[in-house]
Amino acid sequence: MQLGDLEKLVLQFLWSEKEADAKRVHAGVGAARGNSLNTIQTTLDRLFKKDLLSRTKQGHAHFYTAKVDRESLIATLITDVTADFIEDGEHSLIAAFASSSANLDDAQFDELEKLIEAQRKLRSRQA
Template sequence: MILGELEKQVLNYLWSAGEADAKQVHAAFYAERSRSLNTIQSTLDRLYKKQLLSRSKQGHAFIYRTRIDREDLIAQLIRDITSDLIRQDSESLIAAFVSLSADLGEDELNRLEAMILDHRRKGREQP
């Protein structure tokens, strides 16, 4: 799945806002980006069709909410990008993550280590 820049910005807005209709999203973006309401409505509809948003009708407007949390979407995007490249060589993916971790500070590395340990524990607990 590929996300455009505006789609990513709209998702970020909805993760922080919780829910919004097209006019609310437009108002949040208009001051700094001067996007048209039609552009925002099209973006929301694309995200809905990609199954990243849910929507419910309230009056004449749809209220949009994210269907996936930020971490799960990032994981899905990483899988989509890397799946074809690492089928034969998972070492490359691990090496890439190690390379990226060079930019992390000590606190972030400690959090990463704790998350890995937690993930291992959960994996052992499952039958």
């Protein structure tokens, strides 16, 4: 899955606002960038079709909410990007992560350890 710059901005806006119609998204994101309301409506529809947004009709307008949280989307995008370069059983994703984590400080490594431990506990409960 690929996301354009405007799509990313709209998602970030909806993560912070929780729910908005096209006019609200346009006021919060599109107007400052010079995007028309129609462009924002098209972007919202594309994100809806990509199954990243849900929408409900209220009166004449659709109100949109994000269907995925930020962390889940990042994980999906990383998996999509790396899938083209990783063969089954290969540990390139782990090696790439280890390489990219070189700039983390001790507090960030501590947080990462907590997240890994939480995932282990979740996995053991599901087994």
